[in-house]
Amino acid sequence: MNEQAIKVVIDLGSSRTRVTIAEIGSNHSYFEVLGCGIAAGSAVKAGIVTNISAATAAIRQAVAIAEQEAGVKINSAIVSISGQHILGVNSDGQAHIRNRRIRNNDIVHAVMRARNLAHKGGQTLLHVLEQQFIVDGHKGITDPKGMTADELEARVHVISARSAAVDNLSQCVREAGIEIEQIVYAGLASAYAASSTDERELGVCTVDLGAGTADIMLWLHNQPMHAATLPIGGEQISSEIATALRTPRSAAETLKCRYGALRNKYSQQHRIPLPSTGHLPDRQLAGNDMVELLATCYQNHFTHINKELHRVGLRKMLDGGIIFTGGAAQIPGLAEAAGEHFECPVRVFIPPPIEGLPEHLQRDAGMVTTLGLFYLQQVPLSDYVWAKEENDGIIQNVTNFLKRYLSP
Ligand SMILES: Nc1ncnc2c1ncn2[C@@H]1O[C@H](COP(=O)(O)OP(=O)(O)OP(=O)(O)O)[C@@H](O)[C@H]1O
Ligand SMILES: [Mg+2]
Structure with missing residues (x-):
């Protein structure tokens, strides 16, 4: 992304619902908050929605404030999720290459195997984060494409959330009239902003x-x-x-x-x-x-x-x-x-001053997830799936990681 884009993030915290609209450029080049709506209330407890209509109302209220401040209408947003149901699992998957050059398909195959092994029933995949590749026993390979090898191994960290929790959260956001672009583990966003x-x-x-x-x-x-x-x-x-x-x-x-x-x-x-x-x-x-x-x-x-x-x-x-x-x-x-x-x-970690953010929200560590959600749009991690698979096994909503290997 070279141009500036307007992005919206929703952080449904246990103490507040935060809806933030910002204009961002790639690679931390530009970042300005256009509007931020905060609704107090606890329709979310420890990451779990406890009252669908109250959570929906809180999102609506925060959206209305953010829209008014920014002077733009919101249709879709990136949404954070948290809760004890979040599962992080390390996984690996192999592809047999048999003494030829590693192709994109081999990489996708190895990663998909790793991902499928880590996918537990009742959980919805949020992120499959690249750790490293191992080529014929050599660790720490960042991009194995084009290497001649016998065996390829992909190591990934798979983050999933309980499907029921994802469904409830999605329902609240959709009932508030917002389409979900992506659901991100709140801890991943916060970590990205803070470290x-x-x-x-x-x-x-x-x-x-x-x-x-x-x-x-x-x-x-x-x-x-x-x-x-x-x-x-x-x-x-x-x-x-x-x-x-x-x-x-x-x-x-x-x-x-x-x-x-x-x-x-x-x-x-x-x-x-x-x-x-x-x-x-x-x-x-x-x-x-x-x-x-x-x-x-x-x-x-x-x-x-x-x-x-x-x-x-x-x-x-x-x-x-x-x-x-x-x-x-x-x-x-x-x-x-x-x-x-x-x-x-x-x-x-206390967030640095942010252009356009109202004074009372500046340097508020409660804004860290929001900040991280924007940073992840600017400089994405090698993360390749949040979307559901289509019936024939092709990923519908391919992001950075797979794009690298699937595009011609
Ligand atoms: N100066 C302070 N000292 C101690 N605690 C504080 C202070 N300021 C805020 N808090 C606490 O921080 C909490 C709110 O933090 P935050 O805004 O990060 O939560 P949240 O994002 O709504 O919730 P969660 O991420 O857990 O779902 C409240 O429990 C509040 O009491
Ligand atoms: Mg929080």
């Missing part, structure tokens, strides 16, 4: 810690190695604070965002006003007690994430460290607290 090529080469884990989900994406040698979503986030932390302090849930949310930190930042005497439930009089809370409570809540989240990294055996491979992003990563002191917990470098 650099150098970090992905060294080995890095990105964690988009939102309201209801922690979207995890792991890379090593610039290859996507693992995708998963844990049902943890800022909402759970606010609920735990509300219970521990016997304060209304909304007050806990406000206290957390206004006074919260993971490192002591208050003097011994500092007191925070603490609303009570019912008609009981308001109380006061020592600032340091608030910090201690939050630190415990976040430690629990870190433990879950650490377990996931150990489970997939990639915990020791993160020389590039861990990058936290998403709304709940904005709490002061997170990088230090997480660094101690994970015993590796940790940084927090």
Whole structure:
């Protein structure tokens, strides 16, 4: 894409529905937000639509705001998906070449085998991401086309989502009058926005810690190695604070965002006003007690994430460290607290200033998925299928990867 194009992305988060319209050019050449509509509401919990009509209404509302701001009418959009049902699987597929040159068809055949092996019933394929090719045992081949060989192996990372969750999300978007161009795993988009090529080469884990989900994406040698979503986030932390302090849930949310930190930042005497439930009089809370409570809540989240990294055996491979992003990563002191917990470098990604984005959304880590969805349009990964296959097995909606091999 050399020309500028108008693209629309929808991020259905657990705390907000975000619809953003932007004009973009290829290769990060140009990027300007024309309109951004945000609808509050929680018709999505931990990535799952919990109320179709409410989610549809939220999308409609956000679309209307974005359209008005941008002065354009939206027909279609790229949509993010998240949830515990997201499955990331490494897979490989072979093609027998028998001492001749590798053709496009061989590559497609090997990749399709890898993809089919990883495709589980009840799951809808979102992405088949290229890792590497192995030609006669030689690893790290990026493009095997034209090489003479006996055997070709394709290694890919396959990301899928539960079909029912995809259908429900699609229904909401379509009922809001928007056609779906592509469904993208939110964690992939966030990871793409938050990490650099150098970090992905060294080995890095990105964690988009939102309201209801922690979207995890792991890379090593610039290859996507693992995708998963844990049902943890800022909402759970606010609920735990509300219970521990016997304060209304909304007050806990406000206290957390206004006074919260993971490192002591208050003097011994500092007191925070603490609303009570019912008609009981308001109380006061020592600032340091608030910090201690939050630190415990976040430690629990870190433990879950650490377990996931150990489970997939990639915990020791993160020389590039861990990058936290998403709304709940904005709490002061997170990088230090997480660094101690994970015993590796940790940084927090806050989006850079974005041309055209309203002031109150600038530098909001909750916008990271939206940003990543646009970046993925500008500089696509070697990702080749989100679409369903036609009956005869030919892919309907071929994207970057296959285009490379299927076009003449
Ligand atoms: N300064 C802050 N300190 C702590 N938490 C914060 C802060 N600012 C926002 N949050 C939390 O971030 C969460 C919202 O994050 P985000 O906007 O990334 O979620 P989302 O994209 O709607 O949800 P998800 O991606 O989980 O579906 C809320 O739980 C909110 O309490
Ligand atoms: Mg999110």
